[in-house]
Amino acid sequence: MNVYSKLALFAGGALFGSAGIKLLSSKDAKNVYTHTTAAVLRMKECVMDTVSTVQENAADILASAKDINEQRAAKEEAAACGEEETAAEEEETQEQA
C-alpha cells in the first residue's frame, strides 16, 4: 500500500466519523430505515400468508383424494355384492331345474 492509498483511507475514515455518522443517524435516514423495515414486515406477512394458503390447499387436496378412494371402495363393494347375488340366483335356478 503506497502513501496515497493510506492517505485516502485516513481521509475516508475521518469523513465517515464526522459527516458520515451524522448522515446515517439523521431524520431522513431514519425515515428510510422505517420504510424499509415496514416493507420487510409486509414481505414476511406475505410469505406467511402464502404458506397458509398452500397448507389449506394441500388439506383440501387430501380430503378430496380420500373422498375419491372411499367412493371407489364403495363402488367395488357394491359390484362384488351384485356378483355374489347373481351367482347365488344362478345356483338356485340350476337347483330348481
Add this chain to the structure above:
Amino acid sequence: MKFSIKHESRGRIRVQLAQRRMTLDQADLVETWLQGLDAVDQAAVHERTCCAIIYYKEGGRAAVLKALRGFSYQSEEAAKLVVPHTSRATNREYQEKLVGMVCGKAVRDMFFPAPLRMAWTLCRSLPYLGRAVRCLWRRQLHVELLDGLSVGISMARGDFGTAGSVMFLLGLGELLEEWTHKKSVEDLARSMSLNIDRVWVKTEDGEVQLPLSKVRPGDRIAVHMGGMIPLDSVIDEGEVMVNQASLTGESIPVARRPGSTVYAGTVVEEGECVLRVEKQCGGSRYDKIVSMIEQSEKLKSSAEDQASHLADKLVPYTLAGSAIAYLLTRNVTRALSVLMVDFSCALKLSMPLAVLSAMREASIHHATVKGGKFLEAIAKADTIVFDKTGTLTYACPVVAQVVTFGGREESEMLRLAACLEEHFPHSMANAVVRAAQQRGLTHEEMHSQVQYLVAHGIASTVKDEKVIIGSYHFVFEDEQSTIPAGEQAKFDALPPEYSHLYLAVGGELAAVICISDPLRSEAREVIQRLRELGVRKTVMLTGDSERTAAAIAAQVGVDEYHAEVLPEDKARFVEEERAAGHTVIMLGDGINDSPALSAANVGIAISDGAAIAREIADVTIAAENLFELVTLRQLSSSLMNRIHSNYRFVIGFNGSLIVLGAAGILLPAQSAMLHNLSTLGISLRSMTNLLDDTATGLR
C-alpha cells in the same frame, strides 16, 4: 355474514369469510361459535386467509350454511359467547419462527457469498461449542458434547456446509419440541380451568342461585363440601379444608378460617363456608395453572427420563467407537463419519414429542391427561376399579316411586327431600330435585343448617324437627330411626330392584324414595373390550346395598364387587391391590371417590362429576360414553409401542450408519446429513396421531 365456498368434499367444507383482515380474537370467536353448533363436528378458523374449515355431521350442510349466513360479530349471540383462551397466538409465533428458519437457510445458501456464510456459521456455532465446553468442564459426557464436537470438527476441517446443516436440523428439532411442549401445557391449562356456571349467593331472603357473571365483589356466596370456590374471596363464616392442588400442585388440603383468603379454582374438601367475594370473574386462574404445570414434574413420563439417561449414557460409547475406528483404520475421515452420528439426540428429541403428542390426541377424544406417566400407567394397568353411581350407571338416576310411612303425603315428602338435596352435587340428589321439579313442587328454604356426611346422607332441621335423608346404614343404624308402628310389612315389601333413599323426620321413618339407576348400555361391552385389551381384574365398589350391587354386578360382568363400601374402604382396597403388585386404575365421579382416586396409580374422573374428583384425578374423561376408556387404553398401548419402535429405529438406523461410516462407505458429511434427517423424521413421525380414525369411528 357473507362468505364464499372455496372447497367441498364429503363432510368437509371450506368457506372464506368476506373480510379483508381478521384479528385473532375474531378468529377465536368464530371458531368457538362454530364448534357450538349442533350440526358441526369440528371447526378450525385460519385468520391469515380468513377461511373456516368445517367438518359437519351427516346431512348438516344446509344447517351449517344457514347458520353462517346469519352470523355477525355484533350480534347478541356473539357477545354472550364465552371464548376460552386458545393457543392461536403461540401457534402463530412458532409458525413464523419455523418458516423464518427454513427461508433464512434457503436464502443464505443460495445468495450469500462464501465468506459471509462462513462468518454466519461461525457465529451460530458459538452456543453449541460453548455448551460442549461446559460439559467437558463439568466432566459430564452428555449429548451436547457430541453435538458440539460434530459442529466443531466439521468447521475445523473447513466443511462449513455440513456444520451449517447439522445446526439447522438441530435447531429445527429444538423448535418443534419447544412448540409442542408449550402447546401441550396450554391445552392442559385450558381444560383444567373449567368454569362453573352458577353459585349460591346468600341474600337476606336466603340462598339464591345466580349465574357466575352476575356476582359482584362484596356478595356473599355459600360453598358446600365438594364444591369449587368460584372467585377469589375472603372467608366470612365457617372453617374449611381447602384442596389447592389446581393452584399449588399440593394435594394435601390446608385449613382456612374466617378472615383468610381463598382462591378461585380451589375445592372445599371438608366443611362449609360463606365467602365474601373480592374479585370478579377474572382470567388470572389460567396463568396460575400454566405456571403450576410448568413447575410440576408430572408432565414427564418415566419413559422420557429413561430415554434421556440412556442418551447420555451412550455418549462415551460413541466417542469410544470413533476412537476405535481411527485406531483400526488410521483414517481420520472414517473416524469422523462415526463421530457425526450421535444416537442420543434422536432419543432425547423424539420421546418427549411422542408423549406430548399422545396427550394432545387424548384431548381430541375428550380426555384430559395431566401427565405422561399416567398414560404409561394406563398401558401397564391390570386392574380397574369402578365406582357404580355415575360411572357404570348414567349419572341420571330417576325417582321411580315414593313410598310414604306414618300417613304422610307423598308430594310433601318429595318437596322436603328436594329442599335438602338440592345443595349437593350427587347424582341421586339431582334425581330427587328433578322429580320434585317435574311434579311442580316448589319450596322456600325452610330448613336451617344443612350437614352433609359423606356417603351417608344429609341432616338438617325443619320447623324444629330433625330431618335426615340417606342410606339405610345412616338412617337406621347411625341415627336410630324407627319404623312407624304397623308398617313393617310395607317396609319389607319395598321393591328390591331400586336403590332406596330413606327420609326420617323426628326420628321416625317418613318416606322411602325409590330411585332407579339405569346401567349404561355400553358398560357390559366396555368391560368385555377392556378384558380383551389385557385388563385382568375388574372390580366394582359401591356404597349401595348388597342386593342392588349384586344385581348390577351380574348385569355388567365385573370380576369382583363390594357393596356398602365407605370411602376410606375404597381407598384401602386400592392400596391393598397396589401393595399386591398390581397397577390400578380407579374410575369415579363423586366426592367419596377422591381418596381412592389419589391412592390409585391412575385416577380417572368423569368430567360431569364432583369438582373435587376432577381436581384430584389424573385423567378426566367426558361423560357421554364409557368407550372412551377403551380408547384411552388403546392410545396408551400405542404410545408404548411407538416408544419401543422409536428406540429400535434410532439404535438400528444409527448403528448401521456407524458401521457404514467406519467401513468408509459414507463420508462424514453424508452420515451427518442422514443422521440428522432421520432424527427430524422420527421426531415428526412421533407427532402424528397414534390411533387411526377408523379405529374409533370418529373423525
